[in-house]
Amino acid sequence: MDLRIFTEPQQGADYQTLLRVAKATEDLGYDGFFRSDHYLRMGEVDGLPGPTDAWITLAGLARETSRIRLGTLMTAATFRLPGVLAIQVAQVDQMSGGRIELGLGAGWYEAEHRAYGIPFPAARIGRLEEQLAIVTGLWRTEPGKTFDFEGRYYQLKDSPALPKPAQERIPVLIGGMGAERTPRLAARFADEFNLPFASVADTAAQITRVREAAAAHGRAPDSLIYSNALVACVGRDDAEVSRRAAAIGRDVAELKENGLAGTPAEVVDKLGRYAETGSTRIYLQILDLDDLEHLVLVADQVMPQLS
Template sequence: MNFGLHIGQQNISMEELRRLWRWADTAGFDWVDFWDHFYEAPPVDGNGSCFEATTCMAAMACETSNVRVGVLVLGMGYRHPAVLANALCTIDHLSGGRLEIGLGAGWHEPEYRAYGIPFPPIKERLDMLEEGIQVVRLLTTRDRSDFAGRYYRLENSACNPKPIQPRPRIWVGGNGEKRTLRIAARHADGWNTPYTSPEEFARLSSVLDRWCETEGRDPGSIERTVNLSFHMAADAASLPRAEEQFRATWGPAADAMRSRGVVTGLPRQAVDLVGRYRDAGAARVNIAIRPPVDWDALHAWANEVIPAFAR
């Protein structure tokens, strides 16, 4: 199976960010992506620093050679999808054809409210997501496009140059069983779920299978991946520090998160956990990191966990 690095680019220097993606490019990962936030997540008070996602993608595209370049996931309400499509095509050229397009409905209401971006009810956000996916697909694959939706319109529109890839993959992120997974079955090349247990991953994947059957889609044509919050310790002496970082990250939600998609303990325990996701059908496990970066733990993951599955 494959491995990715999901970076929460908050409260971190650009120097450290660049060190992360340069390291991952040759450390056994095939994928590096960012999140799409303007404020810290989980929400605190909006005073933390957070670098913008598409700009980070462009920078990483220029400084890596191997990993796929993405975001899990771009909130549809933050940018008009036609404008976003132009940015994504540029990033694909900067990366030499390594772009991955992740799209979602958005959830971090404090960001919307603070910036005056409309935050409609979830049904409308999902409607916007489904329309926006179609707009991005049209503009990245067709010479000219027309689209008449409730939220977005295209009139003989062009987006040039086209990506290097003939059809960049689109990922839908989220766990909503009634709409999100059906949207994935209709439009996506990949589905990503954040912080779910192996059992829940398998259950949601089966829901996606059923939606694929409803939509006349081959379930095997949609790749499935999971993000795991990363709090592994490199060795026994580092366990207290890793536990402290886990609790600082998740605060009051830490105890509930422990039964979900979280990597804790030592590398041998991480190998067992990743094996459970593999058996549940995950094609890739992305470890999600928030600063401060535990470089000893990252090296242990690259040296002890990833090779266990390469064999």
């Protein structure tokens, strides 16, 4: 099982903080560093010094790391026009030497749209579907040919479909718990399906839906990677777990129920239950970005037990 680090910079983190975490992610042997794509804090935090843009951040990290995969969970389709997004992601992929992955979702946080003047349309799933078709279509268009698209929300005519990414295919991540349209979109477009903060039982049920949708689409269900994003709160003993939970304003019992919390042995046991559902990759949501010892502990005492 792969372990990746997942951060929420809108809660309060500047680029230098993210760079420190990304470098620790690389040095400690994690598979990747991912970040949310949000422009407004959530909950009772001040969010200082303010938001950072996901793709500008990843462009910087692309030049300051050398091994780890880099990407978003998830970029909102409401934030960028699909042609512009395809250019941005392809360019950052070139800058990274082919280490970028694109998580793309419909967008859901209306308050951040109001705060920064971003339109928040009612029909977002249809827009997401067209964005997925356009972004992937632009990337796979052969050099020297053009790409056209005539949709309800977006129209492209004679696009040169440039630039091309460094990778032959940038992995696309789709996620969520929608029972019908989400699995169908994953079957059509996704290389990886991600379940955000889902229980073991809900993970098993949703993976089954996605596998069935893939088969109905004529695609091998095992051609997708299935993953989870879960908040991490790991300690050598109960006291350390409690200290880390308090630092992020969470209750230990709630974290043990809904996340990956406890001693390394407890966390490994719970990861085993997720593995039984077919999940092979975990994004560890790290909320205290100053606690790099947390990453060290997981790398030393959890990661070796997962191979």
